[in-house]
Amino acid sequence: MREYKVVVLGSGGVGKSALTVQFVSGNFVEKYDPTIEDFYRKAIEVENTMAILEILDTAGTEQFASMRDLYIRNGQGFVIVYSVTSKQSHQDVVVLREQIIRVKGTENVPMVLVGNKADLEPDRQVPTSEGMILANEWEVPFYETSAKRCINVNEVFADCVVEIMRLQDPHKHKKRKCCTVI
Amino acid sequence: MSGDINQSPYSRRHRKSSSENSEEDRVSIPGLTVKAVQLEHLAATCVEFFDEKGNVLDDSSFPRLLFLMHRWFMSSEELAKQFVQLYHSNNAQDCKAPECDQTGHDDSCPVNMDKMKVCHALRYWISNFPVHFDLDSGLSTIMSEFQDLLKTEGNSHLHHIIDISNVPSYDWMRVISVRHPSVRTNRKVSLVFNRVEPKELADHLTYLEYKIFRRVNFSDLKSYALTGHLRDNLKLERSIGLFNGISQWIQCMVLSRHTPRQRAEVITKFVEVAKRLRRLKNFNTLMAVVGGLTHSCLARLRQTYAHVSSETQKTISEMTELLTSASNFTNYRKALQEAKGFKIPILGVHLKDLILLHTALPDRTDDGCINFLKVAKLSVTFQELLQLQHCKPPVEPSMDLVNMLRASLDLQYTEDEIYELSLAREPRGSSSTPPTPTQTPVFAEWASGISCHRDKDTINKHVSAMVDAVFKNYDTDKDGYITYNDFQSIATNFPFMDSFCVLDADRDGVISKSEMKTYFVRAHSLALSASFKHSFHVHTYLSPTFCVHCTGLLWGLIKQGVKCRICGINAHKHCKDRVVMECRSKKTSVNGLQRRHTMDGLPKELATSVESNGDFTNSILTLEHKRRISMKTHMVQQATQTDSLESTPKHGMVSPGPDLTSFHDPFPLCNGNHSLDGNSPSSSPKSVSLTSDQEESEHGGIICNGRRLSELSEDDGSSFGDRQSLAESDASSVFKSTPGDDPPNGIWEKLKGENQTQYLQWY
Numbered sequence: 025m026r027e028y029k030v031v032v033l034g035s036g037g038v039g040k041s042a043l044t045v046q047f048v049s050g051n052f053v054e055k056y057d058p059t060i061e062d063f064y065r066k067a068i069e070v071e072n073t074m075a076i077l078e079i080l081d082t083a084g085t086e087q088f089a090s091m092r093d094l095y096i097r098n099g100q101g102f103v104i105v106y107s108v109t110s111k112q113s114h115q116d117v118v119v120l121r122e123q124i125i126r127v128k129g130t131e132n133v134p135m136v137l138v139g140n141k142a143d144l145e146p147d148r149q150v151p152t153s154e155g156m157i158l159a160n161e162w163e164v165p166f167y168e169t170s171a172k173r174c175i176n177v178n179e180v181f182a183d184c185v186v187e188i189m190r191l192q193d194p195h196k197h198k199k200r201k202c203c204t205v206i
Numbered sequence: 207m208s209g210d211i212n213q214s215p216y217s218r219r220h221r222k223s224s225s226e227n228s229e230e231d232r233v234s235i236p237g238l239t240v241k242a243v244q245l246e247h248l249a250a251t252c253v254e255f256f257d258e259k260g261n262v263l264d265d266s267s268f269p270r271l272l273f274l275m276h277r278w279f280m281s282s283e284e285l286a287k288q289f290v291q292l293y294h295s296n297n298a299q300d301c302k303a304p305e306c307d308q309t310g311h312d313d314s315c316p317v318n319m320d321k322m323k324v325c326h327a328l329r330y331w332i333s334n335f336p337v338h339f340d341l342d343s344g345l346s347t348i349m350s351e352f353q354d355l356l357k358t359e360g361n362s363h364l365h366h367i368i369d370i371s372n373v374p375s376y377d378w379m380r381v382i383s384v385r386h387p388s389v390r391t392n393r394k395v396s397l398v399f400n401r402v403e404p405k406e407l408a409d410h411l412t413y414l415e416y417k418i419f420r421r422v423n424f425s426d427l428k429s430y431a432l433t434g435h436l437r438d439n440l441k442l443e444r445s446i447g448l449f450n451g452i453s454q455w456i457q458c459m460v461l462s463r464h465t466p467r468q469r470a471e472v473i474t475k476f477v478e479v480a481k482r483l484r485r486l487k488n489f490n491t492l493m494a495v496v497g498g499l500t501h502s503c504l505a506r507l508r509q510t511y512a513h514v515s516s517e518t519q520k521t522i523s524e525m526t527e528l529l530t531s532a533s534n535f536t537n538y539r540k541a542l543q544e545a546k547g548f549k550i551p552i553l554g555v556h557l558k559d560l561i562l563l564h565t566a567l568p569d570r571t572d573d574g575c576i577n578f579l580k581v582a583k584l585s586v587t588f589q590e591l592l593q594l595q596h597c598k599p600p601v602e603p604s605m606d607l608v609n610m611l612r613a614s615l616d617l618q619y620t621e622d623e624i625y626e627l628s629l630a631r632e633p634r635g636s637s638s639t640p641p642t643p644t645q646t647p648v649f650a651e652w653a654s655g656i657s658c659h660r661d662k663d664t665i666n667k668h669v670s671a672m673v674d675a676v677f678k679n680y681d682t683d684k685d686g687y688i689t690y691n692d693f694q695s696i697a698t699n700f701p702f703m704d705s706f707c708v709l710d711a712d713r714d715g716v717i718s719k720s721e722m723k724t725y726f727v728r729a730h731s732l733a734l735s736a737s738f739k740h741s742f743h744v745h746t747y748l749s750p751t752f753c754v755h756c757t758g759l760l761w762g763l764i765k766q767g768v769k770c771r772i773c774g775i776n777a778h779k780h781c782k783d784r785v786v787m788e789c790r791s792k793k794t795s796v797n798g799l800q801r802r803h804t805m806d807g808l809p810k811e812l813a814t815s816v817e818s819n820g821d822f823t824n825s826i827l828t829l830e831h832k833r834r835i836s837m838k839t840h841m842v843q844q845a846t847q848t849d850s851l852e853s854t855p856k857h858g859m860v861s862p863g864p865d866l867t868s869f870h871d872p873f874p875l876c877n878g879n880h881s882l883d884g885n886s887p888s889s890s891p892k893s894v895s896l897t898s899d900q901e902e903s904e905h906g907g908i909i910c911n912g913r914r915l916s917e918l919s920e921d922d923g924s925s926f927g928d929r930q931s932l933a934e935s936d937a938s939s940v941f942k943s944t945p946g947d948d949p950p951n952g953i954w955e956k957l958k959g960e961n962q963t964q965y966l967q968w969y
Binding site: 044086123 | 430431433434435436446449450453454493494497498500501502505506529530531532533534536539553554555557558559560561562563565566567583586587621625
């Protein structure tokens with residue numbers, strides 16, 4: 025089984041950790057211990073093969089500039105998260121992508137754009153269309169998720185793995201552009 | 207007997223037998239049998255774990271956890287009130303025993319025993335967490351009142367149990383910076399980067415780290431875990447600022463060197479620093495250093511790394527391996543576990559743990575009880591982060607070097623700027639992908655939640671401390687002046703400092719204390735003003751005029767130089783892009799210190815226009831005198847020019863690297879540019895010595911994404927709320943020179959645009 029390193033990036037308070045927690049432990053949070061070695065590992069099935077994901081959650085370390093650089097260099101795929109309830113966080117993702125591209129030295133980086141907190145419809149500041157436009161421009165998959173209600177969470181990470189696979193083996197995995205919203 | 211432990215109304219309710227909670231308990235803390243407690247029963251539950259002698263029953267960790275973590279869900283005051291109430295509730299139940307006066311003298315009286323337990327629980331709190339009682343005035347008031355009550359009741363022995371008058375003082379926690387009497391012994395160390403031993407550097411970085419890290423307290427951590435941002439969280443912000451400051455400083459120190467070999471030497475030095483930090487078990491600074499060394503803007507320097515020895519490269523990869531985020535930082539966590547004694551954990555890693563725990567686990571259980579499982583898990587991280595409060599670092603700092611480092615680490619560049627410099631030093635090879643950042647990236651508002659406030663007073667204080675340290679060590683003849691050569695060695699500490707003659711404002715060939723202070727303060731405030739760009743136009747001068755930058759005469763009959771339309775300063779055509787003077791409108795009234803500096807270059811009519819300001823009369827009187835001196839110096843300089851060209855390395859001449867010959871350096875280094883415009887140090891008259899014995903102090907600090915860490919030094923508590931005076935301060939870089947000729951390379955332009963954006967976003 026191959027292992028993939030996926031980095032979850034986004035400004036503070038967009039729900040990165042909620043997304044990660046939801047993905048790695050679902051609702052079994054009673055046993056939750058974020059200090060153990062395997063905590064951020066999870067096996068999932070992607071396109072009929074099993075893959076192990078190691079999530080690098082950047083929550084809490086957003087302000088540490090050089091740690092962010094390390095994270096980006098170690099990561100293979102990136103889940104870039106903004107909150108649909110914060111216009112600012114949506115603008116921040118542009119800067120994040122710039123940084124990823126700079127560190128990786130190429131524009132061809134496996135990436136998934138995620139608008140989180142889609143369950144908070146009344147507080148929405150970023151319309152779905154804006155996320156879609158950005159994702160189209162970047163040519164990356166786009167999801168609106170709700171970590172709270174577990175909507176689209178697994179899909180985001182699975183798609184990120186597909187993106188990594190596609191980069192490693194471009195012939196086998198065809199380019200697909202899809203936007204999924206709830 | 208009503209006071210019997212087994213009959214207590216709370217004793218069994220929340221405890222579970224071991225068979226019931228086998229699954230969950232595996233991950234909780236050993237000795238913790240309480241899973242959830244109602245908020246109002248916390249004190250009562252806690253008291254149950256004490257016997258009347260003050261021992262903790264069953265080695266339970268509940269009391270320790272409660273006192274350590276109670277502030278997660280309530281204030282210390284509220285908890286203390288619960289204990290007092292509990293005490294009173296015992297009074298309500300009359301002791302059935304005959305002849306019991308309930309004054310505490312009868313040890314067999316169950317009511318008295320219960321009272322005693324309450325007091326022992328409080329005693330436990332006082333002796334294990336004395337810091338709460340010293341820092342929380344509300345808590346200490348309640349305790350004093352309670353003590354008085356016991357006194358009036360006549361329970362003298364209980365009264366002694368809860369005495370808090372012996373609690374040690376935690377003054378250093380209250381304030382951000384305190385002088386350390388124990389470290390006043392000043393060892394003599396070099397302040398020059400090239401000559402500082404890596405060990406010294408590591409020790410002093412550790413000292414700085416320790417001083418800032420240990421002040422981060424429970425509520426700072428809690429606030430960050432709950433909100434995820436640093437607003438109003440100055441101590442944590444300072445700590446993170448130091449971390450980023452160190453990383454950036456390393457990058458800048460490396461990139462400030464012109465040749466790959468020189469850069470490799472700096473890298474090697476920092477690797478030695480990293481080794482020492484590892485031995486000191488200072489993981490946080492180690493992370494910052496390794497993060498800086500392996501940052502993508504340095505990692506891409508192939509030519510440089512070709513000069514780094516394989517052994518050093520191996521050490522770098524070992525360090526990277528130790529701190530890798532892979533497998534949830536497992537290597538680091540193991541190393542931290544094994545480390546005994548003094549150690550500084552990586553703040554970021556544990557903050558991340560806190561946030562994830564907080565996200566995953568609810569504060570309350572379904573029935574509204576406090577979720578003690580969560581509290582127990584949080585406590586592990588809290589203990590890790592707070593243990594430093596009780597440690598002492600195994601280093602003996604020299605305050606001079608500490609001050610120097612503080613000032614050095616104060617640099618604040620954006621990652622984009624540093625990366626651009628990296629590209630300039632070693633451009634992308636043809637093999638790699640084409641450059642991507644074609645457009646100016648939106649400024650990193652991404653470091654969200656951080657505001658950029660600066661306090662002029664603090665900057666002054668901070669600069670003073672550093673300058674005093676410099677003078678103490680380098681003004682060997684104690685005449686209050688630094689000579690040219692001394693300046694050159696100090697200048698290597700500040701990657702992008704201006705040339706000697708820019709600092710030597712009065713052109714007397716030596717730098718006085720006030721000149722150096724003025725320069726550094728001004729360097730901080732340069733970018734404060736958005737209008738830094740001059741509007742130069744070619745000008746024909748009818749009388750002899752001098753260049754503000756190099757002080758040289760503007761030669762020729764017509765079109766001798768350029769003049770700024772707005773502020774009226776004059777410069778050579780070839781100097782105009784290096785002018786570091788702020789462009790101020792003639793009408794603006796400004797403070798004397800800053801204006802004085804620009805005075806030399808101002809046309810006479812402007813000088814007289816500000817005469818009415820009073821402060822400047824003196825400067826104007828001496829203006830002509832100075833100009834004469836500068837003219838003289840200029841002549842000397844012309845004569846010695848050939849010599850200085852030979853003796854001083856000039857970039858492009860000394861560096862064999864192909865990258866430098868074609869590139870016009872946008873960050874002229876002090877030792878790169880002074881040869882043409884530097885004054886001859888010894889040939890100029892020197893005025894009378896005026897050394898004032900300024901005490902070296904420990905002020906100063908680090909900017910964290912714009913906010914100066916020293917904002918909270920011990921005697922300027924006022925700067926806490928003094929936002930208005932800070933509002934104008936919006937600098938994002940200091941000690942920086944002016945842009946090169948090439949507009950696309952003009953980092954300043956970009957920087958300015960970004961600053962403006964930043965400014966708008968903040969206000």
